[in-house]
Every structure is written in structure tokens, then in C-alpha cells.
Amino acid sequence: MTSPDGAVFTDGLRPVDVLTVVAVTDVTPSVRRVTLSGDAAVVAAAGPTVNLLVPRVDDPDPRWPRIQRDGRIVWPEGSHGIALRSYTARRQDPAAGEVDIDFVLHGDGPAAAWAAAARPGALLGIAGAASLAERPARWLLLVADETALPAVSRILAAAAPDTTGVAFLEVAGPEEEQPLPAPAGVAVHWLHRGATAPGESTLLTDAVAGLDRPPGDDVFAWVGAESAAVRAIRADLRGRWGLGRAQHHAIGYWRRGRSMAPAG
Ligand SMILES: Cc1cc2nc3c(=O)[nH]c(=O)nc-3n(C[C@H](O)[C@H](O)[C@H](O)COP(=O)(O)OP(=O)(O)OC[C@H]3O[C@@H](n4cnc5c(N)ncnc54)[C@H](O)[C@@H]3O)c2cc1C
Structure with a gap:
């Protein structure tokens, strides 16, 4: 029996797609x-948002879950050490069979630890993908910390050349800024939190609070950062700016002091 994309089902379950680190x-x-x-079809499907199955560091033979026909993950019984985490494919090249994922090395956490130890030959599983939920607009507001820079880079790269707007991007300092090609009309502001811990600065919230809504309705705001900051910014955009549901997407990318999903 096969799935629509050709994968083999066993007892109604198919294996997860597995990619190999090459660099x-x-x-x-x-x-x-x-x-x-990995396989071109797997790479093509692996983004822009991708659900990663992250094995324990140096696990040579991960006990991968399997996938139901409806896409649900079926975990193996007992300890498997695989964590489910959301990331963004910064670059996908199905012809070359390659996908790039930029991991913030924030310290604790299965995904950050895996990335810190990643070497060619290491394996990473994939269990589904989703869109960035962005919408093209004449005027764009982008608000992100370093975890959402891959998403912002894709949104800016896909924006029409005559797009205008503002991007507020929070990182630790100048050494954390990255080249981000953007339409000339989008003003990119790097905000440096310095010694303040990630998730504890109010730089992004304050920056948005100091910005007036541009005229017109062809406006879209995309926000990805620590959850508490995102909540405050979402409330500001819905309240003071009066943005409707179709005019913004604001999602917590991580939660201070909490894992994003239970590890196995
Ligand atoms: C749709 C989506 C796309 C994402 N894309 C990316 C991406 O491309 N690159 C990327 O690096 N992240 C991305 N993230 C964020 C990433 O999923 C989280 O940072 C996740 O918590 C990392 O998992 P972990 O196993 O390393 O840590 P967890 O087990 O989730 O957390 C362990 C501890 O680390 C803390 N922590 C988690 N993230 C951070 C951080 N960034 N800074 C400081 N402390 C942190 C938590 O508060 C917790 O105390 C994305 C999130 C979403 C929802």
C-alpha cells in the first residue's frame, strides 16, 4: 500500500522522511x-515551516516514529529520545536535494543541543510542513527575533520589488546581524538587546508601540519571536492599529523557561 506521495504504508503507517547532514x-x-x-521530493516538501524530529545527540540508530495516513505522528513505545520541534527551511533546493536550517544555539533544549553537536552523517527526521502564513501586501511590517530570521529572509525575498514597510529585528548585537536582501522600500532596523537575556527585552514591543499604522488597508504584519513579546505586539496591532485577522500573523516561536513540545 502506498501514500499519495508514493511512500509505503505498513499497517496503515508510513516511515518518517529522514535527511542526512552534509555540512x-x-x-x-x-x-x-x-x-x-535527501530525496528531491522530500526536500521540496520540507518547508517553509517544517516539523523536525530531533534525535538525541550522537544517537546512531534513532527509534523514529511513524506517520498515519492523516499525518498524525505515532510514537514508538518506551524511551526514544526524539523531540518534535518547529523550524524554518531557510533554503530549499530540490534539484540539489538540499535544505538549509538555521538553528539558534540558545543552550538547553534537544534541538539546540543537536545542532551544536551536528556533524556530516547525522540524521534528522521530518514529520510535516506548513506555510509561513504571510500575505503579500503593499505595506509590510515584519517583527522578529533571531529564531524567525529564516522566515523573515524568505518573506523579504518573495516580496514584490515595490513593497514598502518596516522590519524590526532583535538580536544580541551587531555580530548577530545577517545580510537580508529586501525591497528598497522596506526599512530594516536591527535592534540590539546587549546583555539582556533573550526573551527579556522589550525592544520589539516598544518598537511597534512607537510606530503609527500606515494609511490604507493593503497592510500586512508578520510577527515571530518569544511568546510574551508576540502576545503584546499582537494586542497592539489588533487594538491600536485595528488590524483584522487577514492583516496579520503573529506566532510565538518559543517560550521563555518552557520547552516547545515534550521530548520522548
Ligand atoms: C513555526 C516556527 C518556526 C521556527 N523556526 C526556527 C528556526 O528556523 N530557527 C530557530 O532557531 N528556531 C526556530 N523556531 C524556534 C524553535 O522551535 C524554539 O526555539 C524551540 O524551543 C527550540 O527547541 P529546543 O529543543 O532547542 O529547546 P526547548 O526544549 O523547546 O526549550 C528548552 C529551553 O530553552 C529555551 N529556549 C528555547 N528557544 C530559545 C531561544 N531561541 N533563546 C533562548 N532560549 C530559548 C526555552 O525557554 C526552554 O527554557 C521556530 C518556531 C516555530 C513555532
Whole structure:
């Protein structure tokens, strides 16, 4: 029996797609780019948002879950050490069979630990993908910390050349800034939190609070950062700016002091 994309089902379940690390590069002191290789169809489907199955560091033979026909994950019984985490494919090249994922090396956490230790030959599973939920608009507001820079880079790269707007991007300092090609009419502002811990600064919230809504309705705001900051910004955009549901997408990318999903 096969799934619509040709994968084999056993007892109604199919294996997860697995990619292999082929290169690891440090983009900035705290962002590690992992280049993964795999089947062209798997790479084409692996993004822009991707659900990663992250094995324990140096696990040579991960006990992968399997996938139901409806896409649900069926975990193996007992301890398997695989964590489910959302990431963004910064680059997808199905012809070359490659996908790049930029991991913030924030310290604790299965995904950050895996990326810090990643070497060519390491394996990473994939259990589904989703869109970035962005919408083209004449005027764009982008608000992100370092975890959402891959998403912002894709949104800016896909924006029409005559797009106008503002991007507020929070990182630790100048050494964490990344080249981000953007339409000339989008003003990119890097905000440096310095010694303040990630998730504790109010830079993004304050920046949005100091910005007036542009005239017209062809406006879209995309926000990805620590959950508490995102909540405050979402409330501001819905309240003071009066943005409707179709005019914004604001999602917590991580939660201070909490894992994003239970590890196995
Ligand atoms: C749709 C989506 C796309 C994402 N894309 C990316 C991406 O491309 N690159 C990327 O790096 N992240 C991305 N993230 C964020 C990433 O999923 C979270 O940071 C996740 O918590 C990391 O998992 P972990 O196993 O390393 O840590 P967890 O087990 O989830 O957390 C362990 C501890 O680390 C803390 N923590 C988690 N993230 C951070 C951080 N960034 N800074 C400081 N402390 C942190 C938590 O508060 C917790 O205390 C994305 C999130 C979403 C929802």
C-alpha cells in the first residue's frame, strides 16, 4: 500500500522522511546552519515551516516514529529520545536535494543541543510542513527575533520589488546581524538587546508601540519571536492599529523557561 506521495504504508503507517547532514556552518556566533541532503521530493516538501524530529545527540540508530495516513505522528513505545520541534527551511533546493536550517544555539533544549553537536552523517527526521502564513501586501511590517530570521529572509525575498514597510529585528548585537536582501522600500532596523537575556527585552514591543499604522488597508504584519513579546505586539496591532485577522500573523516561536513540545 502506498501514500499519495508514493511512500509505503505498513499497517496503515508510513516511515518518517529522514535527511542526512552534509555540512555545518556558523552563520553568526549563535546561529548554526545545517545543510541536509535527501530525496528531491522530500526536500521540496520540507518547508517553509517544517516539523523536525530531533534525535538525541550522537544517537546512531534513532527509534523514529511513524506517520498515519492523516499525518498524525505515532510514537514508538518506551524511551526514544526524539523531540518534535518547529523550524524554518531557510533554503530549499530540490534539484540539489538540499535544505538549509538555521538553528539558534540558545543552550538547553534537544534541538539546540543537536545542532551544536551536528556533524556530516547525522540524521534528522521530518514529520510535516506548513506555510509561513504571510500575505503579500503593499505595506509590510515584519517583527522578529533571531529564531524567525529564516522566515523573515524568505518573506523579504518573495516580496514584490515595490513593497514598502518596516522590519524590526532583535538580536544580541551587531555580530548577530545577517545580510537580508529586501525591497528598497522596506526599512530594516536591527535592534540590539546587549546583555539582556533573550526573551527579556522589550525592544520589539516598544518598537511597534512607537510606530503609527500606515494609511490604507493593503497592510500586512508578520510577527515571530518569544511568546510574551508576540502576545503584546499582537494586542497592539489588533487594538491600536485595528488590524483584522487577514492583516496579520503573529506566532510565538518559543517560550521563555518552557520547552516547545515534550521530548520522548
Ligand atoms: C513555526 C516556527 C518556526 C521556527 N523556526 C526556527 C528556526 O528556523 N530557527 C530557530 O532557531 N528556531 C526556530 N523556531 C524556534 C524553535 O522551535 C524554539 O526555539 C524551540 O524551543 C527550540 O527547541 P529546543 O529543543 O532547542 O529547546 P526547548 O526544549 O523547546 O526549550 C528548552 C529551553 O530553552 C529555551 N529556549 C528555547 N528557544 C530559545 C531561544 N531561541 N533563546 C533562548 N532560549 C530559548 C526555552 O525557554 C526552554 O527554557 C521556530 C518556531 C516555530 C513555532
